[in-house]
Amino acid sequence: MTSGENINPETIRGLTQSRVSRRMFMKGAGAVAGAGALSALLAACGVTGTNPSGANPTGGNASGGTDWTSWWASKKQNGVLNFANWPYYIDTDSNGKHASLEAFTKKTGIKVNYKEVIQDDPSYYAKISPLLTKGQSIGQDIIVITDGWYLTEIINNGWAVQLDHSRMPNFTANADRSLLSPSYDPGALHSAVWQTGLTGLAYNSKKVPEGITSFADLLDPKYAGHIGLFSDNTEYGSMALLATGAQTATSTHDDWNKAVEWLNKLKPSVAKFYDQGYTDALQNGDIWISQAWSGDVYQMQQGGHPEIKFVLPTEGVITWHDNMLIPITAENPVDAITWMNYYYTPETAGIIEDYDAYICPVPAAKDYILNTLKDPAVANSPLVFPSAADLAKAQEYYTYKNLADYNAWNALFDPVAQS
Amino acid sequence: MTEPRPVSPAASDAAISIKGVSRRFGDAVAVQYVDLDLARGEFFALLGPSGCGKTTTLRMVGGFELPSTGAIYLEGKDVTTLPPYKRDVNTVFQSYALFPHLTVMENTAFGLRRKGVGKAEAAARAGEYLELVGLAGFDKRRPSQLSGGQQQRVALARALVNHPKVLLLDEPMGALDAKIRKTMQHELKRIQREVGITFLYVTHDQAEAMSMADRLAVMNSGLIEDMGAPQRVYDRPATQFVAEFLGTCNVLPIIVDGAGARLPDGNPLVIDGVAAPTEPGWKVGIRPEKLELTPANRAASGANRTTATVTEVTYLGASTEARLATPWGGELQAYRQNTAETVIRPGDQVEVSWHAAQAFLLPPTPTAIATDEEVAA
Amino acid sequence: MRRLSVPYLLGFTGAAWLILFFLIPLIAGLIVSLMSGDVASGYRLTWNxxxxxxxxxxxxxxxxxxxxxxxxxxxxxxxxTIVIGYPLAYFIAFRVSPRWKTPLLFLVLISFLISFVIRTKMWVFLLGAQGPIISFLQSIHLAGPDFAVLGTPGAVIGGQTYNDLAYMVLPIYVALERIDTRLFEATEDLYGTKRAVFFKTILPLSRSGIFSGILIVFIDTVGDPVNAALLGGRNTYNFGEAIQYAYLNLQQYNVAAALSTVLMIALGIILFVYARVFGTENIEDLV
Structure with missing residues (x-):
């Protein structure tokens, strides 16, 4: 069987649209992961836990004992940056060059080793956690992790360097205000957002000419058998919390039970829980309505499918973030934080956003894309630069308190898709 | 190709009648106008070198090939175009073609089962035939667990158990070593007498054919060149090919003039019961064992004799083989029983003579078919 | 040490490979399944x-x-795969001239040159609601406006059949190719019709190929999550997907290992019974 890593990106591009979002790719890789399986099995045989035995096991303030001021003072710039990211997640020209990174090198003299090695959160976590547990280097100075259980684990285990915000004034000045203290990382002490996305609904207006406005619309019997959901229980679980009127961040187990009930009502109408390929299915009319990521919808629309519409449901919309972190064992943390600061400029964020087309963490990049890069399609898209009113409806994923909490969520929500 | 010969109706008392059958493969002619009748219960051998058409003839009788022209009758019934499974004919294949996935018993009962004979009865009858071929107690074995000779017996039992009107045997001894072959020849002859089934036996081994067959036909290049009882065909072969194929033969040129036939040295040639030929190109054949050698120191004169010089003597145990040079530059071969009082040595002058009944004339070009009747006439 | 000759070395190497590639993973899987714990605190062998x-x-x-x-x-x-693959293998083995055999076998194999996932995704496109096949069926009124193939068990089974067809064709072809064709004449000579040639001679003699094919295809398809993920729908969630989910998403290594072990035992029992019933008896007695 072919593992995802072996698929030629050119082939993927030819098969889908002009651009492939890293999220679509990630799930494809996960669905057929075979290569990663062996290493994880071996890891499972050795099986040390991911909570470092010496570290504070209660989590939350695992790094509390470190004097970060003197920690940063002891580090110096080395002129090298090892950067691990997801595929198709940075500006890339036809020669495979990244203009944003080259400009950074030119300005700072820091050479960047950019590697697209992260296929999905669980398997990347499984790969790095044994090394981080032992306090060994993972060979990376920046890694990009989605908010959720694994990000929480990394922060709680004290595996992420606490950022020295005095070294990243651009972040403080230019980041979207909501990113200065996300629910999963209060005060943005360990993370800086790389890209944001929305998980809302999309529909094919050829099949649903009347349009939809809410999660409640999904229960309309005329859509039965034509609805797609994500197979990730965080996605459909969070959706159900919104649909039943709960706040994700403060939701209780009672709220979760209600959400499961709502999902079980919806389930007979669901055609498929998608790991990947929901964009094709929407375009081809195999499904009419689906949970969707904003970036995918933007790219479908740009790729000749204006009939695909994105909806911010009246009940609310989920927002998620992929975050840059500096691993505690990073060899070049100063170079890393230098890049983080550099990224939070309208120019750099704009160049990258013009390629990525998710949601830009730097609102001022809009003007740069519009006036300097002359790409109004991106700049004016409410999917890339959503209005403040839209963002006000957005809620982040529920943040798991601990493993038991995470297991309880899985135990409740897994049987919905696994049936 | 000449016009096809008219096909005469089958002799109704014949087990098989092959009437004017030819077989072409593209431009190549494998079998030309073969006419053959096998009497019931007869052991008939079809003899010839490889590629002579004997196997093709057999396969046409078996139904594995369709004749290009002509017809084949089985006990008077036209079977020319019938598929193999509709003919009361069975074959012992050269490779035996035993079913490797079936036991000896299942192999033997195979034909009966296909004909709808019940399982128990088929097994009983198959058992009888396995006993007949000396394989009682081998029922449960697989072919791969048997020796070559045993496999051949199974193939025989498998065919005979069906009581075919004719049993076709395609070089059945080909894969056996010489010693087993000898035993199997006797065995086969015994079985054939016991079951009384007509055998059509294809072989390239003339000794095998002569020792077993009631009658035989010698084929060459798709034609039957001679057909008859083994002794007649051996003693009075119709063509030089037949003469030389059936053992060794001295072939001498002859001179034809008004007075009759002469040997190259001028001595007259007399053959019992045969008029001297009138056209040139004829030859005379004499088997080596029919030559008599007597020491001589002068040129021989008289009918059926000549003088020769011994060039080589090979002691063969029961006999001695001598090679002789004739005055006209030819070579003769002679076998002598080692009972003669005189001993010959290379360099000796000998007088070579033979009985007028023991030489035979060979026509200039091979023409098809001289039957016993024609020879006798 | 003259006794430690090539046959001994070969035997030793063979045994070493067996242990390395078959025995160790088997035992490792079993052991992992008997661990308890979680990804955060680690897994320990507790004979659970x-x-x-x-x-x-x-x-x-x-x-x-x-x-x-x-x-x-x-x-x-x-x-x-047997129903489709057998005639295919038969055709290549017996019905084409020898010089066409290699190209035709290559044709069977050529689909392997394309990534398995891409191949399956092609079917997602072909069988889509607006794809060429359903559009055509709808245009000739053989299919209603709501007719769907994707998401049904049929689509998953179809995908598995398509993707594994060559695994059935090749062993059957090899088995057929090995049959001495003179046995067909022998069958006909012994009053076997063309039908009997097939059922009494060809089929029993190609049984080993069918058996190998079943072994490979059955094992592969039962454990396969990909066809179900790509071609299936809400009601086609299968064991392979469950194993993958437990392993990759939940990182419950013990559950994933236990599920794999159960699958392996289930397959083992089924194939053992199958081998006992069909492997040692003669098909002649069953047909």
Missing amino acids: WSIYSDIFVNSNVNYALFLGRSLFYGATATLL
Whole structure:
């Protein structure tokens, strides 16, 4: 069987649209992961836990004992940056060059080793956690992790360097205000957002000419058998919390039970829980309505499918973030934080956003894309630069308190898709 | 190709009648106008070198090939175009073609089962035939667990158990070593007498054919060149090919003039019961064992004799083989029983003579078919 | 040491490979399944045999249903590969001239040169609601406006059949190719019709090829998550997907290992019974 890593990106591009979002790719890789399986099995045989035995096991303030001021003072710039990211997640020209990174090198003299090695959160976590547990280097100075259980684990285990915000004034000045203290990382002490996305609904207006406005619309019997959901229980679980009127961040187990009930009502109408390929299915009319990521919808629309519409449901919309972190064992943390600061400029964020087309963490990049890069399609898209009113409806994923909490969520929500 | 010969109706008392059958493969002619009748219960051998058409003839009788022209009758019934499974004919294949996935018993009962004979009865009858071929107690074995000779017996039992009107045997001894072959020849002859089934036996081994067959036909290049009882065909072969194929033969040129036939040295040639030929190109054949050698120191004169010089003597145990040079530059071969009082040595002058009944004339070009009747006439 | 000759070395190497590639993973899987713990605090071997009852009796996820589904899909797909693959192999083995055999076999193999996932995705496109096949069927009124193939068990089984067809064709072809064709004449000579030639001679003699094919295809399709993920829908969730989910998403290594072990045992029992019934008896007695 072919593992995802072996698929030629050119082939993927030819098969889908002009651009492939890293999220679509990630799930494809996960669905057929075979290569990663062996290493994880071996890891499972050795099986040390991911909570470092010496570290504070209660989590939350695992790094509390470190004097970060003197920690940063002891580090110096080395002129090298090892950067691990997801595929198709940075500006890339036809020669495979990244203009944003080259400009950074030119300005700072820091050479960047950019590697697209992260296929999905669980398997990347499984790969790095044994090394981080032992306090060994993972060979990376920046890694990009989605908010959720694994990000929480990394922060709680004290595996992420606490950022020295005095070294990243651009972040403080230019980041979207909501990113200065996300629910999963209060005060943005360990993370800086790389890209944001929305998980809302999309529909094919050829099949649903009347349009939809809410999660409640999904229960309309005329859509039965034509609805797609994500197979990730965080996605459909969070959706159900919104649909039943709960706040994700403060939701209780009672709220979760209600959400499961709502999902079980919806389930007979669901055609498929998608790991990947929901964009094709929407375009081809195999499904009419689906949970969707904003970036995918933007790219479908740009790729000749204006009939695909994105909806911010009246009940609310989920927002998620992929975050840059500096691993505690990073060899070049100063170079890393230098890049983080550099990224939070309208120019750099704009160049990258013009390629990525998710949601830009730097609102001022809009003007740069519009006036300097002359790409109004991106700049004016409410999917890339959503209005403040839209963002006000957005809620982040529920943040798991601990493993038991995470297991309880899985135990409740897994049987919905696994049936 | 000449016009096809008219096909005469089958002799109704014949087990098989092959009437004017030819077989072409593209431009190549494998079998030309073969006419053959096998009497019931007869052991008939079809003899010839490889590629002579004997196997093709057999396969046409078996139904594995369709004749290009002509017809084949089985006990008077036209079977020319019938598929193999509709003919009361069975074959012992050269490779035996035993079913490797079936036991000896299942192999033997195979034909009966296909004909709808019940399982128990088929097994009983198959058992009888396995006993007949000396394989009682081998029922449960697989072919791969048997020796070559045993496999051949199974193939025989498998065919005979069906009581075919004719049993076709395609070089059945080909894969056996010489010693087993000898035993199997006797065995086969015994079985054939016991079951009384007509055998059509294809072989390239003339000794095998002569020792077993009631009658035989010698084929060459798709034609039957001679057909008859083994002794007649051996003693009075119709063509030089037949003469030389059936053992060794001295072939001498002859001179034809008004007075009759002469040997190259001028001595007259007399053959019992045969008029001297009138056209040139004829030859005379004499088997080596029919030559008599007597020491001589002068040129021989008289009918059926000549003088020769011994060039080589090979002691063969029961006999001695001598090679002789004739005055006209030819070579003769002679076998002598080692009972003669005189001993010959290379360099000796000998007088070579033979009985007028023991030489035979060979026509200039091979023409098809001289039957016993024609020879006798 | 003259006794330590080549045959001994070969035997030793063979045994070493067997242990390395078959025995160790088997035992490793079993051991992991008997561990307990979680990804955060680590997994320790606690001889937790109760996991096997937990996943079937106490689980909130219906693994027994998924196992049943997987076995059903796999068995159906295997049967279909025989029905389609046997005539195909027969055609190449007996009905074409020798110089065409290699190109035709290559044709069978050529699909392997394309990534398995891409191949399957092509079917997602072809069988889509607006894809060429359904559009055509609808245009000639053979299919209603709501007719769908994707998302049905049929689509999953079809995908498995398509993707594994060559695994059935090749061993059958090899078995057929080895048959001495003179046996066909022998069968006809012994009053066997063309039908008997097939059922009494060709079929029993190609049984080993069918058996190999079944072994490969059944094992592969029963454990396969990809066809179900790509071509299936809400009601086609199978055991392979469940194993993958437990392993990759939940990182419950012990559950994933236990599920794999159950699958392996189920396959083992089925194939053992199959081998006992069909492997040692003669098909002649069964037909």
